[in-house]
Amino acid sequence: MGPPLVLGLSRDCAARRPCMPSCSGRQPATLSAPRDRTQPLRSVKTRISADASIGPFSPVAVEVPSSASPTATWSIEAMDDDLFLSTPASMSSSKPLRINLDLKLYRARLARMQAALAVDPEAKRQLLRQAEASLRTCLALDSSDARGYVVLGKLLVQQKRYDEARKLYADGTTATGNTSPYIWAAWGYLESLTGNVSRARKLFDAAIVVDATHAAAWHKWGMLEMRQGNYLRARDLWTSGISKCRRVKSRSNTYLYCSLAVMAAELGKLSEARAWFQEGTRMAEGRASCALWHAWAMTEARLGDPSAVRYLFKRSLEANPRSRYAHLAWAMWERQQGNAAASLQLLARGSSLNPADAALYQARGIMEKETGRFDQARAVFRQGLALDGAHLYLWQAWGVMEFQLGRYDEARRLFQEGVWADPGNKDVVYIFQAWGVLEQRTGNAALARELFKAALRVDPKNESTWSTWIKMEEDLERLEAANELRIRRSEQQWEFVIPASFSTRPAGAAELAGSVLDGSSTAGGAAAGLVQTLLGTLNRFFTARGAAVPGGAAAAGGSISSGSSERPRHQQLMRELLS
Numbered sequence: 259m260g261p262p263l264v265l266g267l268s269r270d271c272a273a274r275r276p277c278m279p280s281c282s283g284r285q286p287a288t289l290s291a292p293r294d295r296t297q298p299l300r301s302v303k304t305r306i307s308a309d310a311s312i313g314p315f316s317p318v319a320v321e322v323p324s325s326a327s328p329t330a331t332w333s334i335e336a337m338d339d340d341l342f343l344s345t346p347a348s349m350s351s352s353k354p355l356r357i358n359l360d361l362k363l364y365r366a367r368l369a370r371m372q373a374a375l376a377v378d379p380e381a382k383r384q385l386l387r388q389a390e391a392s393l394r395t396c397l398a399l400d401s402s403d404a405r406g407y408v409v410l411g412k413l414l415v416q417q418k419r420y421d422e423a424r425k426l427y428a429d430g431t432t433a434t435g436n437t438s439p440y441i442w443a444a445w446g447y448l449e450s451l452t453g454n455v456s457r458a459r460k461l462f463d464a465a466i467v468v469d470a471t472h473a474a475a476w477h478k479w480g481m482l483e484m485r486q487g488n489y490l491r492a493r494d495l496w497t498s499g500i501s502k503c504r505r506v507k508s509r510s511n512t513y514l515y516c517s518l519a520v521m522a523a524e525l526g527k528l529s530e531a532r533a534w535f536q537e538g539t540r541m542a543e544g545r546a547s548c549a550l551w552h553a554w555a556m557t558e559a560r561l562g563d564p565s566a567v568r569y570l571f572k573r574s575l576e577a578n579p580r581s582r583y584a585h586l587a588w589a590m591w592e593r594q595q596g597n598a599a600a601s602l603q604l605l606a607r608g609s610s611l612n613p614a615d616a617a618l619y620q621a622r623g624i625m626e627k628e629t630g631r632f633d634q635a636r637a638v639f640r641q642g643l644a645l646d647g648a649h650l651y652l653w654q655a656w657g658v659m660e661f662q663l664g665r666y667d668e669a670r671r672l673f674q675e676g677v678w679a680d681p682g683n684k685d686v687v688y689i690f691q692a693w694g695v696l697e698q699r700t701g702n703a704a705l706a707r708e709l710f711k712a713a714l715r716v717d718p719k720n721e722s723t724w725s726t727w728i729k730m731e732e733d734l735e736r737l738e739a740a741n742e743l744r745i746r747r748s749e750q751q752w753e754f755v756i757p758a759s760f761s762t763r764p765a766g767a768a769e770l771a772g773s774v775l776d777g778s779s780t781a782g783g784a785a786a787g788l789v790q791t792l793l794g795t796l797n798r799f800f801t802a803r804g805a806a807v808p809g810g811a812a813a814a815g816g817s818i819s820s821g822s823s824e825r826p827r828h829q830q831l832m833r834e835l836l837s
């Protein structure tokens with residue numbers, strides 16, 4: 259028997275926001291007779307429409323002066339998109355009315371969110387084109403509004419148009435005078451997503467220099483460092499972010515608590531993880547955070563207390579009933595508990611709320627396969643790929659099922675189509691690995707060897723592929739080749755050695771978290787001495803990744819920025835990033 263196949267599930271980190279309701283069906287605009295100039299003009303009042311709670315870009319209806327018909331109301335949403343052109347000539351050279359720009363941004367945001375839920379591929383493309391056209395119109399109307407750049411950038415990244423998004427963010431920083439932390443943070447996320455770690459660090463640092471209370475920049479930068487194995491740096495960033503954001507009550511920092519708790523859980527420090535979760539959920543924002551309750555449930559799932567786990571999953575769905583992440587995680591946990599019926603019920607409910615989510619179809623297909631309903635599993639896999647043909651985990655799961663059923667030619671076809679579905683995605687390594695195992699089991703060792711090579715070119719650190727290839731060479735009694743592979747694997751692999759003294763709650767962390775709750779001004783922070791202690795360890799492991807940190811804590815990923823004294827470095831960052 260060869261090594262088991264790796265069958266992964268999609269692992270996204272944040273919950274999707276619910277789709278905004280459509281704003282169709284408003285009363286058409288009614289124009290009144292010209293006002294009697296002898297009558298004084300009363301003040302114009304604004305009132306928020308009935309659906310104003312759905313977001314910051316909600317349409318607003320403006321009541322006309324009393325000299326008009328008492329039933330006449332101007333519904334800006336029903337007016338022509340060029341309404342701002344009807345302003346007096348003295349205002350023609352000024353910017354468009356803010357309400358018109360807000361309305362266009364709202365419509366674009368609505369179209370983008372509807373596209374994420376669209377089942378029909380043509381309807382999805384149409385909605386995405388509509389959203390992009392509306393956003394570009396917003397930028398043409400007011401190039402200094404950062405919102406258009408951020409939302410359009412997300413749209414381009416969603417479609418993997420990375421070069422266009424990069425240019426858009428560069429233009430946005432110039433147009434806004436380098437003063438928008440939202441653009442810097444979005445640009446930094448793009449660079450981290452595409453593997454440009456050093457540039458992402460500079461961009462996140464620029465966002466924090468502009469606004470030290472920008473929680474998203476602290477969070478994204480910390481996630482980048484943790485993925486690089488730099489746990490100490492990630493912890494320092496997140497705790498510093500909590501310290502800065504506590505000064506502004508409107509700044510939500512629940513994801514900072516969540517990330518610290520998850521890191522503690524991954525390092526086996528469950529008591530510290532619980533402490534971070536408890537402190538995060540004491541805040542009003544934390545109690546309403548689906549991600550915080552969801553992560554806590556996943557942590558408690560390791561301890562085997564079913565009642566606590568179900569309670570926490572229930573709280574996460576109360577915070578966001580549509581969350582596909584909570585539905586998927588809860589269903590997979592029930593599957594591990596042997597509750598197949600409950601798992602399928604959760605997946606079905608999640609799919610009904612998120613009909614265009616391919617990950618839920620993948621999980622449902624696996625459940626159907628495990629219960630022996632292979633035809634139903636094929637139907638589910640086919641439905642999921644019709645929605646998202648680039649979802650690699652669906653191709654891999656379907657191919658593995660056909661392989662296990664002995665339908666080798668069909669499995670090869672699925673693996674081949676899956677490889678070409680999204681060749682630039684790092685997760686294609688799982689398809690290459692499964693395909694290599696198929697060829698190994700059918701006696702095609704040479705072809706299996708080439709497939710394993712292809713997998714390791716995509717991800718040189720994929721342990722499953724290394725171990726599978728080494729085991730194959732040992733079974734073929736090619737011991738010298740197996741030993742050579744072990745040497746090559748050791749050159750590629752690295753591990754973060756965690757000192758016994760490492761803690762996600764260093765000296766001052768408890769006081770820091772308490773100050774968020776009681777409003778005190780106690781400044782938390784990481785112990786600087788621990789940074790120096792671990793630099794040698796970090797440097798040894800990061801050298802293999804071309805990210806050595808010989809100088810000090812700042813060299814490990816940029817310095818934590820705050821205060822007006824950072825302005826010279828801010829100007830230097832701007833020159834480096836925009837040159």
